[in-house]
Amino acid sequence: MRNLISFLIRHSSWFVFLLYVFISLFLLFQNNPYQQYVYLTSANSASASIYKVVSGVTSYFNLQSINNDLQERNALLEMEVINLKRQLDDCKIRMIADSISLPDSVAQSYEYYFAGVINNSVSRPMNYITIDKGSSDGIEPEMGVVDQNGVVGIVSVVSKHAARVISLLNPNMKLSCKVKGSDYFGSLYWDGVSPHFAVLEEMPRHVVYQKGDTIVTSGYSAVFPEGLIVGVIESGMKTNDDNFIALRVRLSTDFTRLSTVRAIKSNLSDELKEIETEG
DSSP: OHHHHHHHHHTHHHHHHHHHHHHHHHHHHHHOHHHHHHHHHOOSHHHHHHHHHHHHHHHHTTHHHHHHHHHHHHHHHHHHHHHHHHHHHHHHHHHHHTTOOOOOOOOOSEEEEEEEEEEEOSSSSSOEEEESOOGGGTOOTTOEEEOSSSEEEEEEEEOSSOEEEEESSSTTOOEEEEETTSSOEEEEEOOSSOTTEEEEEEEETTSOOOTTOEEEEOOOSSSSOTTOEEEEEEEEEOOSOTTEEEEEEEESSOGGGOOEEEEEEETTHHHHHHHHHOO
């Protein structure tokens, strides 16, 4: 004990110096928007390296739950494949009967890039995600990001080996969605209450919505293709507009344990933007 006290006394000036350094850095990033933005962006090699080490440790403990999610998702996909095969067989029979030839195949409109999540926040007013892939891996700004369960966010900042994603748990992100099997769509946003729920607003009031109905992307943008799962309807919500209703949606993606995601690149995004900006 004496040696410890003697050590602390001898080096007390260094400890005081380090304390002042930490306090100075805290005040710098807390009170200066630019420095705070640079710190929070985390799309740089130094921050990415640290996040990769931390992510490697924490992701190990999530393997069991992630594997269960994958198994459930695979089971659902297998059922969808079976149903699609039946529909395809029925279409072939009808087309042969009517002597209609199949059209030429067309190129896929989207490409997919796998990435690992190395930093993620769910409890801040504005949440972001950092992934371990960047421009050298084909990642670009405004690419949609999904995981095995549903929509995750949109790429905003890209460096050579890492990228920052605006999480769906961020009020600045609005997602065009619709009820699966219908043409009625609205705008989904996060209200900051829970990382498991979001709000789908501007839905026509005259339409009947059931708890458990699936919410999917509408396809009315070049970021996400149509039909990606977003969540399910939990309940209705009161609004001030008599013509529309808001729906509380339980998100299919569990943002508290993200691990592996896919970035989606639309091969038609540049063409669509050019058309939309004309005139």
